Amino acid sequence: MSEITPDLVRHLGVLARIQLSDEEVERLTGQLDAIVDNIAKVSEVATAEVPATSHPIAMQNIFRPDVAGEQLTPAQVLQNAPDAADGRFRVTAILGEEQ
Amino acid sequence: MTDLTRLSAAALAEKLSAGDVSSVEATQAHLDRISAVDGDIHAFLHVSDHALEVASDIDRRRAAGESLGALAGVPLAIKDVLVTTDMPSTSGSKILEGYMSPYDATVVARARAAGLVPLGKTNMDEFAMGSSTEHSAYGPTRNPWDLDRIPGGSGGGSAAAVASFEAPLALGSDTGGSIRQPAHVTGTVGLKPTYGGVSRYGAIALASSLDQVGPVTRTVLDSGLLHDVIGGHDINDSTSLAHAWPSFAAAAREGASGEVLKGLRIGVIKELPDSGFQAGVSESFRAALAAMEAQGAEIVEISAPHFEYGVAAYYLILPAEASSNLAKFDSVRFGLRVDVPGGTVEDVMAATRDAGFGDEVKRRIILGTYALSAGYYDAYYGSAQKVRTLIQRDFDAAFASVDVIATPSAPTTAFKLGEKIDDPLQMYLNDVTTIPANLAGVPGISIPSGLAAEDGLPVGIQFLAPAHEDARLYRVGAALEALLVDSWGGPLLDRAPVLGSNGGSR
Amino acid sequence: MAKDKLMDFDKALELFEPVLGFEVHVELNTETKMFSAAGNPAHESNHGAGPNTLVAPVDMGLPGSLPVVNETAVRYSISLGLALGCSIAPSSRFARKNYFYPDLGKNYQISQYDEPIAFDGEVEIELTDGTLITVPIERAHMEEDAGKLTHVGGSTGRIQGAEYSLVDYNRAGVPLVEIVTRPIFGAEHRAPEIAKAYVQAIRDIVLSLGISEARMERGNLRCDANVSLRPRGQEKLGTRTETKNVNSMRSVERAVRYEIQRQAVILAAGGTIIQETRHWHEDTGTTSPGRPKSDADDYRYFPEPDLLPVAPPQELIDELRAALPEPPAIRRRRLKADWGFTDLEFQDVVNGGLLAEVEATVAAGAAPASARKWWTGELTRIANAQGREASDLATAADVAALQALVDSGALNDKLARQVLEGVAAGEGTPQEVVDARGLAVVSDDGALIAAIDDALASQPDVLAKIRDGKVQAAGAVIGAVMKAMKGQADAARVRELVLERAAQ
Ligand SMILES: [Mg+2]
Numbered sequence A: 001m002s003e004i005t006p007d008l009v010r011h012l013g014v015l016a017r018i019q020l021s022d023e024e025v026e027r028l029t030g031q032l033d034a035i036v037d038n039i040a041k042v043s044e045v046a047t048a049e050v051p052a053t054s055h056p057i058a059m060q061n062i063f064r065p066d067v068a069g070e071q072l073t074p075a076q077v078l079q080n081a082p083d084a085a086d087g088r089f090r091v092t093a094i095l096g097e098e099q
Numbered sequence B: 001m002t003d004l005t006r007l008s009a010a011a012l013a014e015k016l017s018a019g020d021v022s023s024v025e026a027t028q029a030h031l032d033r034i035s036a037v038d039g040d041i042h043a044f045l046h047v048s049d050h051a052l053e054v055a056s057d058i059d060r061r062r063a064a065g066e067s068l069g070a071l072a073g074v075p076l077a078i079k080d081v082l083v084t085t086d087m088p089s090t091s092g093s094k095i096l097e098g099y100m101s102p103y104d105a106t107v108v109a110r111a112r113a114a115g116l117v118p119l120g121k122t123n124m125d126e127f128a129m130g131s132s133t134e135h136s137a138y139g140p141t142r143n144p145w146d147l148d149r150i151p152g153g154s155g156g157g158s159a160a161a162v163a164s165f166e167a168p169l170a171l172g173s174d175t176g177g178s179i180r181q182p183a184h185v186t187g188t189v190g191l192k193p194t195y196g197g198v199s200r201y202g203a204i205a206l207a208s209s210l211d212q213v214g215p216v217t218r219t220v221l222d223s224g225l226l227h228d229v230i231g232g233h234d235i236n237d238s239t240s241l242a243h244a245w246p247s248f249a250a251a252a253r254e255g256a257s258g259e260v261l262k263g264l265r266i267g268v269i270k271e272l273p274d275s276g277f278q279a280g281v282s283e284s285f286r287a288a289l290a291a292m293e294a295q296g297a298e299i300v301e302i303s304a305p306h307f308e309y310g311v312a313a314y315y316l317i318l319p320a321e322a323s324s325n326l327a328k329f330d331s332v333r334f335g336l337r338v339d340v341p342g343g344t345v346e347d348v349m350a351a352t353r354d355a356g357f358g359d360e361v362k363r364r365i366i367l368g369t370y371a372l373s374a375g376y377y378d379a380y381y382g383s384a385q386k387v388r389t390l391i392q393r394d395f396d397a398a399f400a401s402v403d404v405i406a407t408p409s410a411p412t413t414a415f416k417l418g419e420k421i422d423d424p425l426q427m428y429l430n431d432v433t434t435i436p437a438n439l440a441g442v443p444g445i446s447i448p449s450g451l452a453a454e455d456g457l458p459v460g461i462q463f464l465a466p467a468h469e470d471a472r473l474y475r476v477g478a479a480l481e482a483l484l485v486d487s488w489g490g491p492l493l494d495r496a497p498v499l500g501s502n503g504g505s506r
Numbered sequence C: 001m002a003k004d005k006l007m008d009f010d011k012a013l014e015l016f017e018p019v020l021g022f023e024v025h026v027e028l029n030t031e032t033k034m035f036s037a038a039g040n041p042a043h044e045s046n047h048g049a050g051p052n053t054l055v056a057p058v059d060m061g062l063p064g065s066l067p068v069v070n071e072t073a074v075r076y077s078i079s080l081g082l083a084l085g086c087s088i089a090p091s092s093r094f095a096r097k098n099y100f101y102p103d104l105g106k107n108y109q110i111s112q113y114d115e116p117i118a119f120d121g122e123v124e125i126e127l128t129d130g131t132l133i134t135v136p137i138e139r140a141h142m143e144e145d146a147g148k149l150t151h152v153g154g155s156t157g158r159i160q161g162a163e164y165s166l167v168d169y170n171r172a173g174v175p176l177v178e179i180v181t182r183p184i185f186g187a188e189h190r191a192p193e194i195a196k197a198y199v200q201a202i203r204d205i206v207l208s209l210g211i212s213e214a215r216m217e218r219g220n221l222r223c224d225a226n227v228s229l230r231p232r233g234q235e236k237l238g239t240r241t242e243t244k245n246v247n248s249m250r251s252v253e254r255a256v257r258y259e260i261q262r263q264a265v266i267l268a269a270g271g272t273i274i275q276e277t278r279h280w281h282e283d284t285g286t287t288s289p290g291r292p293k294s295d296a297d298d299y300r301y302f303p304e305p306d307l308l309p310v311a312p313p314q315e316l317i318d319e320l321r322a323a324l325p326e327p328p329a330i331r332r333r334r335l336k337a338d339w340g341f342t343d344l345e346f347q348d349v350v351n352g353g354l355l356a357e358v359e360a361t362v363a364a365g366a367a368p369a370s371a372r373k374w375w376t377g378e379l380t381r382i383a384n385a386q387g388r389e390a391s392d393l394a395t396a397a398d399v400a401a402l403q404a405l406v407d408s409g410a411l412n413d414k415l416a417r418q419v420l421e422g423v424a425a426g427e428g429t430p431q432e433v434v435d436a437r438g439l440a441v442v443s444d445d446g447a448l449i450a451a452i453d454d455a456l457a458s459q460p461d462v463l464a465k466i467r468d469g470k471v472q473a474a475g476a477v478i479g480a481v482m483k484a485m486k487g488q489a490d491a492a493r494v495r496e497l498v499l500e501r502a503a504q
């Protein structure tokens, strides 16, 4: 068995900003536990001498010249805004601090 | 007059350029077909209300003597994962209901520039997470072969649209098999290009290092034609390959002669388990190999010892990247907002994401958040990235001795709607044969190999080639396709039940 | 907000050793953003742009959008790394730092994590008394800035008590280099001054490279100051606080002093310091607690899959190294020796921020002492009086030309000051001002002799004294002549002629 507990799932919900109900936490705990048991086997073959691959096709130094190009009009920026004021997006009060 | 919807895109394009048919006529025929059958199939989330205008513009330009692309005037269905300026783009999610993109995905822009006529946006598992299209927030798509069965996923809408003759061509995206597995269960053709072969710009990201956009069609040639339109380097996607690609349509035409099969070395993976594969799927696979062998191909047993870790690695990498890619859906700039009276913006974000995401999406976000969190990264995400290296090495070793690798495209034929929905693990195993290509970035194609004896449902065979060798897949795929269609006496889809406005075959 | 108790600074230093650390964010002044082709608000030409007018899809995290790295931002980052004495990584990578905040369009920041572009450097800083201190640099990495939040409602305009907030994504995606120091030991009572000098040194470096506007009041340069105290004799480091976004050099100095005094009280009373971010308040000169470090700081870093490694070829690094300007600290040392200034004279120039001006004036032909005199004297006086920058009042060429006029005897000191005023008022070059105002020294001996003879005639007693050999008595006559000539005479020549006429 893996170490997935309801408390861990609840914590992951906070990190992922998903308000999970108790029922969801319970269901996810069981499902994740089963999934993690199955996927944990990657560590069997992932030995220290095997390098990690983060891009399937190895490339490097892909750059864009520093030349102004397409940007959105303010109307396009705001076209899907759930709420806006003064040309900006509007959100309700912020509790936490900036990072 | 012939039913325009039954024509391949290549044949329709010929009629259009010869002036036998107008794009308006072709487009209207497909819109009529959608009206007639989509109530049953539900392949489309949105049907364009100006397709005919676009078509008539193409007709006007053609009449004016403008030189147009090979597919100009041919209708195209677009998976809803691709953003479009003139139709909503939801990626199958409630959280993006009604979302209008201020820009077109590169593949969409290229299709428009080539004169294709967007018909509408096709259904999909929410954010492309699934193998059945049952995870769409807008209801499932049904398999035209049996309306009680799944059309595959995540791109079930695109596959069902072409299989039910609602569109000759469609665009899909493939993160772990989402183009190839739907092709397998619907008797159609689907190709996942080499990673970077087609731009991801404007494809709503699921797992950035795995996602590829590709063609969904009824014939190999049609795939090649569409791939020629959408492929090639794009400065807006850093992972796009600056590669000089050959014409894939030309490769398909060349392959159709069958010459390519002479001396072709086809690798068959010895570790691929017999168990877990439906008998009819294995039989169809072996029969296809035998047919190729009879034309001079050589079947070579190869070893890919790390493929069995592919599913596990995939279900770590995908959720990890997805958990980050889907963080942008937070109610601030676009999409759903669930108000929380007296709540802070954090509360609003959390409530919105709870209400806006379906169960499978939440499951994978939580799993990915776990796989990336401090203390687990090395064991999970880090290890999965190492498995990726091992799988690439397996491919390298195999391709040293074979030209292509062949596998069944998926373990079973189309299963019943609801059959696996409550068992995520079983659902995940559907992708066992398609996932390695995404992990390694190599191209893969699924073409119909026949029907399973036990249920009469379509089966696909998958070919894999080394990175950059997409053209090889078109040659081999077209060769086998020609052979099989000849032996069947016509396309496999001719044997699909007739759908009608009265409810089809349910 | 409860008022913090503070310990006397010297007393705090008696009990505790302060350990400092800095994270400085530099906004690069590229034309476009780090990952998009939208205009960069940190580029002078885009200053003051309206909200959400400099936004590309990726800056606000639109579905389907992708980042592409700005080549110039990479070059600037390498140059800055080299100027900080860092090694440039043969291969570095971008990573995603995942956290939710409304100013972050994607809800992750593209940054660099375990593979920064530059690492292991050092910066030499100079205190006002000329002491040199080496600050060890751990790393400099590339990342993107976040958007801007405006808090509306409530009384303070701060987060607390605001009813709602407005988000502008112009700043989102502005290229940043974050420079992180290693812990700085041995600062002792100079800790506040070191903090200020360090930020000044970074500012000098980025300005000499021309890669940032470096205006702290605009947020082009932002400093987070880490301060911890440990009891004298203790090996283990104390718990540190991180005071965020201190936006002037003077504030950096004050904030460090404040934190030392605040932490000392708590530790001396047996309390513990909470590891937290703190906010600096310019108005009250205090810090207040922000967010404590917690589980929520699990940023789930992983390599950015949308971007590829940056592996600068050695030729590029060599090219950028060859193009580096002389390091500011070394340049200062060289100039001081070349000019032969005393410590005090040199500090005067440095503290006035007039090093480049004096250097250019010397290069234009003026003697170092004269160049220093004009810039730190008359020009600084006018600038202070008008609330302007001395460097805006005149060019080095103007000052050198002015001094040449003095040297040739065409102007005396008093006239030269008037000419400079004209130059500062935009009346043209010194020669143009001289011509327009008619300020040339009278060099016509005839006119001078007439004035001298008048003066001698009206002061016969003085004439007698001069004739008696009391040469210093000539001063009174010279004064009268200068007055008669309205100052437009060369005093030395007048003196010569007075003695000549008196002898006749
Ligand atoms: Mg920091």
Ligand SMILES: [Zn+2]
Binding pocket: C025, C143, C178
């Ligand atoms: Zn930073």
